[in-house]
Amino acid sequence: GDSVTQMEGPVTLSEEAFLTINCTYTATGYPSLFWYVQYPGEGLQLLLKATKADDKGSNKGFEATYRKETTSFHLEKGSVQVSDSAVYFCALQPQGGSEKLVFGKGTKLTVNP
């Protein structure tokens, strides 16, 4: 079945450091790919998405490129801030338009000043 594998956390960085959170997926066809963020005490929020191969999603300085050849959707940010501390989830939506999402386990990021 469809699955998402996300790098294990937690990740601790200093402010202004470069961030990469790896995400790979297993799915048939061309799923849509998402990154969600969960700030402490809050629900999940969509951070960015890509719906076809080679698409790049970006938002708030975060980027991720849909790589079909490596079945990856790694999240990157050039300079993290303390306010980026949260749990990040990679997710896929199977091809076909079903609203069901398959999530990775989440990666907790802590950014220290």
Next chain:
Amino acid sequence: GAVVSQHPSWVICKSGTSVKIECRSLDFQATTMFWYRQFPKQSLMLMATSNEGSKATYEQGVEKDKFLINHASLTLSTLTVTSAHPEDSSFYICSASRSAKNSPLHFGNGTRLTVT
């Protein structure tokens, strides 16, 4: 602001009792809502798809009689954990999307259930 409201945000109950969790779409109608369960250090697992006006669709391995879902209106779905046990302690999250195609999913803030 939040477009999906979930209530309560946390609840503690005794074994054997039932707990109801509400999920409301605040400014849109949602014919479909989703209920997820999140274990510590685990991903969100889809439990069921809540369909307005009809029976919920449960994922494999989820007990229908244990987790009762009612979607009585276009803005409200409820999840009732019946005869709760400590192993039901978890974080439950709902999500909903507007009816338009390719509308994003909006998530509630989740409910932390602790069964003692």
